[in-house]
Amino acid sequence: MSTTLKGSAQRVQDYLAQFDIAFVVKQLPYSTRTAFDASQALGCDIAQIAKSLIFKNRESGEPVLVVTSGKHAVCKDKVFAATGIELDKADAKFVKEKIGYAIGGVPPVALNKRVITILDNELKNYNVIWAAAGTPNAVFELKACNFNLLTQGVWIELAK
Incomplete structure (x- = not known):
């Protein structure tokens, strides 16, 4: 594990440092680009x-962050039923321009702009959760309750 963080991972670590919880970004020697990896x-x-996951709000064209358990795919119909937001797919260029990170390393925090955030209730079932930290091999550990502090997201059932 490298101790020197790459620029995007350092940006996430700097953001996390403002909280009274010791979040530590870890840069791993292996890929964390996918949930399986x-x-x-x-x-x-x-x-x-x-x-x-970054989607595009069909009505406004703005980015929407959906944070889901690695075992789930997002059911857009459930998201719409719970929030009234219709989600469209966002391409890599949209994600990088609007959020500031490349797909495969998008963190749930330290984004270019404040976005609507939707959280998967499934994540509440685990004492330890790992999230991307800005690069395809950087992560940080957190608990489900930390998402409230970090994202002000809305918890819903969103799995297909």
């Missing part, structure tokens, strides 16, 4: 990986 690199259950 991250679970293998960390030796944890895939469900403990918090996938940060």
Whole structure:
């Protein structure tokens, strides 16, 4: 594990440092680009990986962050029923321009702008959760209750 963080990972660490909880970004020698890769690199259950997915709000065109358990795919119909937001797919260029990170390393925090955040209730079932930290091999550990502090997100059932 490298102790010198790359620029995007350092940006996440700097953001996390403002809280009274000791969040530590870890840069791993293995890929954490996918939930499967991250679970293998960390030796944890895939469900403990918090996938940060960026969608486009169909009405406003603004980015929406959906943080889901690594074992889930997002059901857009459930998101719409719970929030009234219709989600469209966002391409890599949109994600990088609007959020500031490349797909495969999008963290749930330290984004270019404040966005609507939707959180998967499934994540509440785990004492330890791992989230991307800005690069395809950087992560940080947190608890479900930390999402409230870090994102002010809305918890819903969103799995397909």
